[in-house]
Amino acid sequence: MGTALLYDEEMTKYKLLWVDPACKIEVPERLTVSHEALIKTGLADRCVSVPVREATDADILLVHSEEYLEAVKKTPYMTLEDLMEFTSHYGDVYFHPNIYHCAKLAAGATLQLVDSVMTGKVRNGMALVRPPGHHSMRSAANGFCVFNNVAIAAQYAKQKYGVKRVLIVDWDVHHGQGVQYAFEDDPSVLYFSWHRYEHQKFWPNLRDSDYDIVGKEKGAGFTMNVPWNTVGMKNSDYLSVFCHVLLPVAYEFCPDLVLVCAGFDSAIGDPEGKMCASPDIFAHLTHLLMNLAGGKLCAVLEGGYNLTSLHQSVCQTVQTLLGDPAPRPANLDGPSTSALESLHCVRSAHKQYWSCLKHAAELPTSEVSTKRIKLAEEDQSLDKGEEEESAEEEVWPEPPKRVAPPVRTALILPNDVACPDRCQRFSSSEDTNIVNKLREKFLKDSADNDALTALSSLIALVEKMEKNEICNGLALVRDVSMAMMCVVQHAATALNSRVLVVCVGDMVVPGHSTEDGKTLVVQFSNKEAEDQKCKYHIPVCLKKGSGDVSGFMQAVLSLLLPLGYEYDPSLVLLARTADSGMCDGVWQQLTGLLQSLAQGNTLVLLQEGESGCVDATASSLLGEAARPLGQLPAPPPGDMETLERLRQRLQADWKLLQTTAPDTGGSDEH
Ligand code: X5A
Ligand code: ZN
Numbered sequence: 022m023g024t025a026l027l028y029d030e031e032m033t034k035y036k037l038l039w040v041d042p043a044c045k046i047e048v049p050e051r052l053t054v055s056h057e058a059l060i061k062t063g064l065a066d067r068c069v070s071v072p073v074r075e076a077t078d079a080d081i082l083l084v085h086s087e088e089y090l091e092a093v094k095k096t097p098y099m100t101l102e103d104l105m106e107f108t109s110h111y112g113d114v115y116f117h118p119n120i121y122h123c124a125k126l127a128a129g130a131t132l133q134l135v136d137s138v139m140t141g142k143v144r145n146g147m148a149l150v151r152p153p154g155h156h157s158m159r160s161a162a163n164g165f166c167v168f169n170n171v172a173i174a175a176q177y178a179k180q181k182y183g184v185k186r187v188l189i190v191d192w193d194v195h196h197g198q199g200v201q202y203a204f205e206d207d208p209s210v211l212y213f214s215w216h217r218y219e220h221q222k223f224w225p226n227l228r229d230s231d232y233d234i235v236g237k238e239k240g241a242g243f244t245m246n247v248p249w250n251t252v253g254m255k256n257s258d259y260l261s262v263f264c265h266v267l268l269p270v271a272y273e274f275c276p277d278l279v280l281v282c283a284g285f286d287s288a289i290g291d292p293e294g295k296m297c298a299s300p301d302i303f304a305h306l307t308h309l310l311m312n313l314a315g316g317k318l319c320a321v322l323e324g325g326y327n328l329t330s331l332h333q334s335v336c337q338t339v340q341t342l343l344g345d346p347a348p349r350p351a352n353l354d355g356p357s358t359s360a361l362e363s364l365h366c367v368r369s370a371h372k373q374y375w376s377c378l379k380h381a382a383e384l385p386t387s388e389v390s391t392k393r394i395k396l397a398e399e400d401q402s403l404d405k406g407e408e409e410e411s412a413e414e415e416v417w418p419e420p421p422k423r424v425a426p427p428v429r430t431a432l433i434l435p436n437d438v439a440c441p442d443r444c445q446r447f448s449s450s451e452d453t454n455i456v457n458k459l460r461e462k463f464l465k466d467s468a469d470n471d472a473l474t475a476l477s478s479l480i481a482l483v484e485k486m487e488k489n490e491i492c493n494g495l496a497l498v499r500d501v502s503m504a505m506m507c508v509v510q511h512a513a514t515a516l517n518s519r520v521l522v523v524c525v526g527d528m529v530v531p532g533h534s535t536e537d538g539k540t541l542v543v544q545f546s547n548k549e550a551e552d553q554k555c556k557y558h559i560p561v562c563l564k565k566g567s568g569d570v571s572g573f574m575q576a577v578l579s580l581l582l583p584l585g586y587e588y589d590p591s592l593v594l595l596a597r598t599a600d601s602g603m604c605d606g607v608w609q610q611l612t613g614l615l616q617s618l619a620q621g622n623t624l625v626l627l628q629e630g631e632s633g634c635v636d637a638t639a640s641s642l643l644g645e646a647a648r649p650l651g652q653l654p655a656p657p658p659g660d661m662e663t664l665e666r667l668r669q670r671l672q673a674d675w676k677l678l679q680t681t682a683p684d685t686g687g688s689d690e691h
Contacts, residue, residue: 024342025137025146026068027130028056032151035117038101043113046292046326047165052151055322058332064339071137071146076128076173083176084169084203089160093167096121111162113224124152124167131170132177134319139182139278144646145311145318145342147283149335153323155197155282156225164195164225171280171321172203175210178278185209188276188313190267191216192259192306193284193323194294196230196246200282206240211274213267215259215287217294218248232366235374242374245270247367251359252295256302256350257677258360259287260586263309265680266367268578269377271313273571275652279310279318285325285334290415293326300333301420304347305617307338309582312613316646318342333420344644345425346492346621353586355676358683365681376655377575380665382681426492430642431485433478433496438632441639447494449481459507472499476507483508486592486622487515493616493623493642495635501596501626502529508594508624513539521590521618523581523611526598530558541588543581545573547602556674559584561667563660570607571653572660577611580664583677585618593619596626605637609647612638 033049059065081090096107097118104116127150134148154171156164171189178184189204191197191214204210217223218230228234236244247262271279285303286294310318320338325331341347356364368381431447432440440446455477475498485491498504505522509531512518524530524544531540541557547565561580563572585593593615597603616623625638641647672678 022141022144023069024067024339025071025134025143026059026065026339027071027073027134027146027148027150028052029073029126029130031073032123032126032149035119035123035151037115038117039105039115041115044115044165047115047152049151050328051325051331052149054328054332055149055335058336059339062336062340064336064343067343068146068339069137069143071133071143073126074129074133075122075125076132076168080128080132080173080177081125081168083180084159084172085157086160093121093124093162113164114156114162114166116162120152120167126150127152127154128168128170128173131174131319131321134321135174135178135278138317138319139178139184144316145320147320147322147335147339147342149322151322153284154199154321155191155193155284155323156195156199158199158202163199165324166199169199169203171197171282172200174280174319174321175204179209184277186211186274186276186278188271188274188279189213189282190279190310191282191284191323192287192303193282194287194291194296195284195324196225196227197282197323198225198227198229201229201234201244201246204240205244206237208239208243211243211245211271211276213245213247213270214282215247215249215262217252217296219250219252232363233370235370242371245367245371247363249296249360249363251357254287254296254298254357254360255352256298257353258356259298259302260305260350260353261356261360261583261677261679262364263306264579264583264586264677265364266371268309268582269575270371270375271310272574272578272650273375273377273653275649276314277317279314281307281310281318281320282323283320283338284323285331288325288327288330288334289417290327290330291325293324299351299417299420300330301337301348302350303334304337304341304423305350307341308347308617309614311341312610312647313649315649327415330417337420340423345423347617348421348423349589349618349620350586353589353677355587356679361679361682368680376571377653379655380661385682424489426489428485428491429493429644430639431482431491431494432635432639433475433482433494433498434632434635435497435629438497438635441636443643444639447478447482447491449478452477452481455480462507462510472503475499476504479504479508480511483511483592483624486624487518492621493625495625495627495638495642497627497629497632497635499629501598501628504626505594505596506531508592509540512592517591519588519590520592520594521585521588522594522596523615524596525603525611526601528596528598541584541590543584545576559667559671562663564657565602569657569660570604570650571656572664573603573607574610574650574653575656575661576664577614580668580678582614582617584671584675585615587675587677590619591622593623594626595623597628597631599628599630605634606648606650608634609637609641610650612641613647616642616644
């Protein structure tokens with residue numbers, strides 16, 4: 022199943038016709054440059070091109086008022102003077118004789134994308150549209166937006182396809198207040214937004230954008246705002262919020278469809294956002310959402326005003342939707358203090374609504390909110406003192422080309438186990454060098470040539486992964502611990518290699534090799550955990566029972582992922598024992614999510630008897646979406662306490678595990 026791309030040149034055919042400094046960045050080139058980059062990189066060719074249509078009146082009325090629609094309908098016939106007058110009723114937006122036509126195409130393209138995904142024509146897709154949508158409200162244009170493309174799409178999906186729950190992720194650097202207002206009392210739409218806020222000093226300067234605005238009535242808890250109170254947020258800040266706020270809540274919510282307000286003004290170089298996240302972070306943000314809703318994800322362009330940063334970010338997003346492994350993200354040095362303050366605030370504001378946040382720390386001493394009020398009083402002239410445009414242009418390295426290895430998934434299987442479709446059965450011509458080394462190290466006394474052959478092809482597979490000839494692999498082995506040991510030892514000899522070992526179930530794990538940091542072992546078992554040996558050996562003990570799915574997912578999202586990102590392995594080794602008791606759904610989520618690390622170089626080791634889950638594992642390794650787990654029940658309290666204790670103990674060594682700022686953090690429950 023493919024990836025849809027929606028684009029129509031017609032949407033480049035309107036522009037600002039007078040002088041307005043607030044609007045001059047919203048130019049037609051935003052779209053042409055993005056589209057040309059997709060063509061030049063060959064990405065457009067790999068997508069399914071879906072034609073754009075105009076949204077109908079009925080579509081638009083799903084969100085907007087009749088009066089507003091009728092008023093916009095008149096704009097194609099207005100004189101320049103009339104257009105300026107009409108524009109003056111709204112904030113930071115402009116009209117043009119052709120913008121109504123384009124706005125219908127932008128909303129219509131979004132609906133075509135939803136149709137393509139919901140009917141199964143494609144798995145996911147992206148709509149490149151102008152004008153953007155997330156600021157427009159029921160009866161008002163705003164912030165370059167005329168019709169609220171994504172809000173209309175959410176209503177449409179509910180109405181036409183009976184979708185029960187929609188997740189809207191707004192990673193644009195501005196608050197999509199229009200989307201928030203459209204769904205503030207609606208528990209069937211979870212709206213998440215992060216945005217430059219600066220204690221209300223940044224446009225659109227709304228009290229409604231703060232962390233304590235959580236939705237109304239039945240919709241309480243279904244609006245999540247992460248205000249950024251300083252500029253310069255980086256990759257670590259974005260990933261922290263995904264791991265500690267958005268993903269746990271999204272998995273608990275269990276959407277049937279994910280819509281992304283995909284604005285790229287949150288990337289480095291953007292004159293509006295002034296943030297420092299690199300364009301390749303969008304590969305990760307996208308990947309991390311692709312296992313929700315069975316992979317049904319629609320990304321819809323919103324902002325993005327640095328043309329270079331914009332087209333790079335668009336390409337990263339589309340390439341990830343197509344299933345190519347994400348690049349290793351650079352500079353994950355932990356979140357900033359200001360980001361941690363925001364994270365802390367949102368988590369505490371939502372702890373009463375989401376069981377995954379139940380153990381979040383209480384609000385910091387009213388410091389953060391009083392700061393906001395003080396600042397607002399001090400400076401009534403909001404947004405005026407905009408500093409002079411700095412002459413220096415931000416520079417950053419072009420994201421490296423992502424070359425998907427020729428083979429996606431290779432399997433080492435006994436002859437009597439069938440190889441799943443689209444995978445390659447791996448057999449290596451015996452390498453005497455490897456065999457001799459292995460014999461020396463592991464099998465001195467044993468004459469088990471079968472075992473030796475199996476292990477040597479395992480090493481050969483790892484070597485092909487190192488050379489980028491194979492992306493990932495799966496091996497059914499006689500002895501999981503032994504196989505793991507071999508791979509770890511082999512990898513340790515290579516320079517700059519780091520292996521993240523994830524074990525599920527009780528097994529002997531490589532102990533001695535962890536101290537130098539060449540290996541990070543995270544072991545999930547339900548045996549009472551032994552004490553942690555060092556920073557690089559992390560036993561996680563969760564209870565077995567009905568709630569174990571929630572507890573385990575929580576551990577994956579807010580413990581394993583941040584650890585993995587900070588460790589930045591060159592290989593992920595995922596092993597499980599036959600008696601781990603893990604269901605296929607959770608296993609697929611784990612396998613799918615871990616592929617965001619190590620450029621997708623994942624090697625899965627399964628016990629020989631476990632041929633039953635080869636297909637499910639291979640499907641995840643191939644990049645197919647894991648099946649949804651259903652709305653998650655509350656995790657067992659004991660598990661949550663275990664995880665929270667672990668997180669607190671580890672956060673000194675692993676900064677991405679922090680969820681509170683150093684000075685405001687103190688007061689945890691229990
Ligand atoms: C879609 C979008 C930004 C408007 C900024 C106005 N709008 N100052 O990014
Ligand atoms: Zn924006």
